[in-house]
Amino acid sequence: MSSATRRPNTNCIHSGTRIDPAVGGVNTPIHMSSAYLQPNPQAPETCYPRYMNIPTQQAPADKIAALEHGEAGLVLATGLAAITIPILAMMRPGAHAVFQADLYGGTHHFILAEMERLGLAYTLVPETDPEAIAAAVRPGTTLVHLESPTNPTLKIIDLAATARAVKETNPDAVLCIDNTFATPMNQNPLDLGFDVVMHSGTKYLSGHSDLNCGAVVTSAARMKAIRETAVNIGTSLAPFDSYLLERSMKTLAVRMERHNANALAVAEYLERHPKIGAVHYPGLPSHPGHAAAARQMRGFGGMVSFELGDSPEAARAAVQRLSVIASAISLGGVESTITFPAETSHYKMTREERLAIGVTDTLARLSVGIEDVADLLEDLEGALAAL
Ligand SMILES: Cc1ncc(COP(=O)(O)O)c(C=O)c1O
The missing domain is CATH 3.90.1150.10 (Aspartate Aminotransferase, domain 1)
Known part of the structure; x- marks a missing residue:
């Protein structure tokens, strides 16, 4: 059975998990190395934790991708990295972004401090109705970033209607959502027309208040660019924390x-x-x-x-x-x-x-x-x- 046909409880437990067949333990082993043997010195890419390509890191990334019904997942050092890395990967001089005004305070501060400093254009939309959000979208709008339910006032955006309205205005605008409050058990925005889902894994995904981490899920093609920016900036999740995240998502x-x-x-x-x-x-x-x-x-x-x-x-x-x-x-x-x-x-x-x-x-x-x-x-x- 593939993760696409398995049900959510089964995916929580089994998707992504990488059993070492030589030993047979039912859990993904923790690969506690920062240096990996290079069997072929000509190979362009070897295992390296910052590249996020070791099995301990790939296991929770694959699990969250299965739970969010996406092609590719990535786990990062914090939830804020999961929000800011995709934005930085997609923005460029002359591009424009649309944000809900009512956002997690850290995201709001990133916009005012970092996007301002880099001269990246954006619009903050005070309303949460689809038409008001779509009205802020322009021909040069690269991305639209939203939250529903919002932190902390629990406002709800009609996600399917917003996705339709935004794509009618500008089919190239990438729809991003911070799904931290809902979790993939309660809401799957990719099924409703969104393109990128972000999480503060520090919250429900890890669930035991002992870990800081983040996760991104999107298409394989879009993930290529996001992963590259994440590697360049350097926000990988450490092996032990990756293990804890995968273990926690089982419940x-x-x-x-x-x-x-x-x-x-x-x-x-x-x-x-x-x-x-x-x-x-x-x-x-x-x-x-x-x-x-x-x-x-x-x-x-x-x-x-x-x-x-x-x-x-x-x-x-x-x-x-x-x-x-x-x-x-x-x-x-x-x-x-x-x-x-x-x-x-x-x-x-x-x-x-x-x-x-x-x-x-x-x-x-x-x-x-x-x-x-x-x-x-x-x-x-x-x-x-x-x-
Ligand atoms: C909705 C939401 N998104 C993102 C974040 C940022 O996550 P982190 O603290 O893991 O960087 C938080 C943190 O409180 C949050 O509540």
Whole structure:
């Protein structure tokens, strides 16, 4: 059975894994070498970790490609590298890029700091509707980079409609998406007309808050250029981290089932709570993007954000009262964590930029883990009672 016909749980476990037949262990061995024998000195390319061509690195790359229904995968040292390398590979003087304004803070900062410095032209689109995104596309637009659901406000873009609208405007514009929040278990943008999928593998793909990594999936032809830029810049994933990533993805499907179920229960609880303001979760029928999310996602993910308390002080005091849910940055781990994006993922934005995309001083972002949901609800109940 090929990965194209196997189902997602089977692909999580078996796709990409490279058994060493001489030994027979069921896992991909960790090739802990930076120097490789060169049987043919004339061979132009030998194994070298920065070239990302050793089996330990290829295993997770092939696994994520199978899960995202793409031809080729690449794993990189960070999620931000997985976003910036394809952009740098595709941009050139005179080209233009379109970005959603509402993006992960690190991506937003890359645009303002690095693209500005290199003189690369771009447009930030505040709206999330397909027509507004397509309206920013010009004849010279090389790429369109989006997120859905967005970090941290969980906005939803109708991916199929956006892909159609963008390609009608400019068939050469490459559609890229950061699929970190959804994961390939919940959403496969390549099936909806997108060309490149990026991940912060630091989050759900690795899932245990012990690893920084990223992944890109696209066609074999497009990957050639992206890989070349990645080799030139030098952002390969180390062998042991590659091993951890592949091992972790074996449980991605079962982890996501629990993340999805727990987050829905937590979002429903928060929405009913008299002291909680707006709750953002695409699985709630009240979410403005719920219909599009229900069409394009198989589950709504593990991330919930909500307005907590009347003041930043009250919000932070409530978080201090939590005992199961940890106050911590990052997301997507088996353990539940909570943070205020204004102080963490989006701290480099100005207050005006933050408020324009809904990142208020009291917006809490909860990464719902896979603990017993009753314990999470009890923890929240205790912390919110004193609001
Ligand atoms: C949606 C999203 N994309 C990309 C990144 C960057 O990933 P990394 O921190 O692994 O570089 C993050 C990190 O928080 C993120 O939340």
